[in-house]
Amino acid sequence: MTAATADAAPQPVVGLDLGGTKIAAALFGADGTVLARHSRPTPARSGAAAVLDALAAAAAEVDPGRTASVLGVAAAGVVDPRTGQVTSATAAIRGWAGTPLGPALADRTGSAVACDNDVRATAGPELAALRAGHGGHASLLFAAIGTGVGGAIAADGRMLHGAAGIAGHLGHLPSPEATGLPCTCGATGHLEVIASGPGIAAHYERLTGAPVDRLETVAARAAGGDAHAVTAITTGAAAAGRLLGGLANALGPDRVVVGGGVPRIGPLYGDALRAAFTAELMAPLHGLVPRAPLFGPDAAVRGAAALPTTLPLHRPGARR
Incomplete structure (x- = not known):
């Protein structure tokens, strides 16, 4: 079940980028500064639960003090940000299709979660820059x-x-x-x-x-x-x-x-x-x-961190 979008007031946020081989995480300050980074292999052959656990662990690694109350996830596969579900996926991550990504990660982290497909998240900073000039x-x-x-x-x-x-x-x-x-x-x-x-x-x-x-x-x-x-x-x-x-x-x-x-x-x-x-x-x-893209390797994780400002939030314990 989705909830309202995040408050407009700037706050620290965790961005997560999930690929078939690697999870990248970063903690962004209210001004957009990267405060901490972490990466770890994706346990792609171990099933969806293991991947969700790895995402939660990556978020905890960059924000051990839990300063961020929201996190954004850019994930491989077809992701419906409204339901928070992975609606379709290839075999790159075993059992990934059908995973309730947003709700399940919210339950694991205790934070509100916004999620989207990794390419749309990567395109987010491009769109923000384009909008500024148009x-x-x-x-x-x-x-x-x-x-x-x-x-x-x-x-x-x-x-x-x-x-x-x-x-x-x-x-x-x-x-x-x-x-x-x-x-x-x-x-x-x-x-x-x-x-x-x-x-x-x-x-x-x-x-x-x-x-x-x-x-x-x-x-x-x-x-x-x-x-x-x-x-x-x-x-x-x-x-x-x-x-x-x-x-x-x-x-x-x-x-x-x-x-x-x-x-x-x-x-x-x-x-x-x-x-x-x-x-x-x-x-x-x-x-x-x-x-060519305007933004470098940080584009996906930075785009992920921006998702809570524009997409529905999935909260811990929400009814499925």
Whole structure:
């Protein structure tokens, strides 16, 4: 059960970022200063209860004096901030789908909890910066391309969450380049299976018949002149660019941000994505180009810490 949003008065807050391999935690002062940090491995193979316990332990580590009465959690999976539930998830964290993240963590910590998907939380600081320059009425299209393809969409200054918290999951839009390829969600032909890091590596394997361990190996071979590696990278990049360009026509964003690990492999990827994106744009959007994120590694945990100011709070002992 959800409760009212946090009071407007600034107060210390704990931000937690839950990924498939690592939990990052930070205690933020009322002025936004980081007062303490902690990280620990995610017990992803040990089940949801173990992950919740690890989140609670990470919060206690950065705030042993319990100075913060609220905490925000940015979590992998499809998260509905209104119910606090993980409504869908991959197998990266065993048994994560269906977890009552907000209520269960509130019970473990004794603090009020706001929660959201990790990509939307990461996009939060981007939206705040954009709103500051657009009178509060900014629109943002944010893509995170890494092991999967995630996203966030904000319209007229408000982050969209959608039914069951599913808004922004760009990786599960259809992509012609992925036609017939099975997706982790159970469907076929989605962007994630051609544009993510594993998707690009898998495409290289299909082209060559040779196994490859990771995306960085494909990037190194492309830099060495391997035509199949170049094709795998530019195909994934162009698929992402075309999809983002089409979405830009539908949404009219003031800013398009492309982050995650895949764009960091170099200009071959970035140039192909930008060219495909630009080719899709309608005339009023000419000049709009995908940008790198403004914020660094702290973006997710900082965005998590801001969630209690905008999302429902789940309180200890609330009826389920």
